[in-house]
Amino acid sequence: EDQVTQSPEALRLQEGESSSLNCSYTVSGLRGLFWYRQDPGKGPEFLFTLYSAGEEKEKERLKATLTKKESFLHITAPKPEDSATYLCAVQTGTASKLTFGTGTRLQVTL
Amino acid sequence: GAGVSQSPSNKVTEKGKDVELRCDPISGHTALYWYRQSLGQGLEFLIYFQGNSAPDKSGLPSDRFSAERTGGSVSTLTIQRTQQEDSAVYLCASSGSGKYQETQYFGPGTRLLVL
Numbered sequence: 001e002d003q004v005t006q007s008p009e010a011l012r013l014q015e016g017e018s019s020s021l022n023c024s025y026t027v028s029g030l031r032g033l034f035w036y037r038q039d040p041g042k043g044p045e046f047l048f049t050l051y052s053a054g055e056e057k058e059k060e061r062l063k064a065t066l067t068k069k070e071s072f073l074h075i076t077a078p079k080p081e082d083s084a085t086y087l088c089a090v091q092t093g094t095a096s097k098l099t100f101g102t103g104t105r106l107q108v109t110l
Numbered sequence: 111g112a113g114v115s116q117s118p119s120n121k122v123t124e125k126g127k128d129v130e131l132r133c134d135p136i137s138g139h140t141a142l143y144w145y146r147q148s149l150g151q152g153l154e155f156l157i158y159f160q161g162n163s164a165p166d167k168s169g170l171p172s173d174r175f176s177a178e179r180t181g182g183s184v185s186t187l188t189i190q191r192t193q194q195e196d197s198a199v200y201l202c203a204s205s206g207s208g209k210y211q212e213t214q215y216f217g218p219g220t221r222l223l224v225l
Contacts, residue, residue: 044216096160097168100153
């Protein structure tokens with residue numbers, strides 16, 4: 001059974017204090033690893049897809065990386081508006097469904 | 111363009127009653143997914159539609175849960191004889207063709223509370 005574990009569960013940063021969120025996975029036949037952002041009371045918003053080890057993608061202050069065992073979401077000089085829950089999900093084999101981790105709740109304060 | 115929409119946004123029901131949740135996918139998307147998000151738990155897959163057929167129903171938790179899709183568009187998730195443990199946010203997503211590696215776009219969810 002595919003397993004996705006995210007850490008830490010919660011993270012509090014000051015504005016400008018860079019950090020990384022971790023998503024480790026145990027799956028057979030990874031086809032894609034997805035990062036989403038979820039604000040309270042809203043549905044997940046797509047951020048990135050990573051397909052193979054070594055791949056990196058960037059968007060504004062966010063950079064996602066992938067190895068054979070885990071993915072990191074690096075947040076550089078975060079702002080309060082980056083506060084949200086960040087979700088990691090995997091897609092494996094020929095299945096279309098996503099298997100999600102439980103997320104990291106990020107709070108960025110002034 | 112318009113994203114995935116869901117209705118109602120909130121639903122409060124009494125234990126034992128039936129509820130129907132609706133999802134309108136992004137226009138032209140042939141793949142549609144239902145997920146459930148409970149407090150303290152990750153999103154849990156329920157069912158996947160490709161067109162009007164459901165090749166993967168493996169996540170439906172019991173026979174009280176059913177879903178259908180008509181005209182390759184709107185989908186309805188029905189929960190019969192609701193129980194308190196059914197309280198959760200029910201999220202719908204759609205993607206272009208359902209192929210793997212394709213991005214799934216989520217709606218805002220329906221918050222279901224069973225009293």
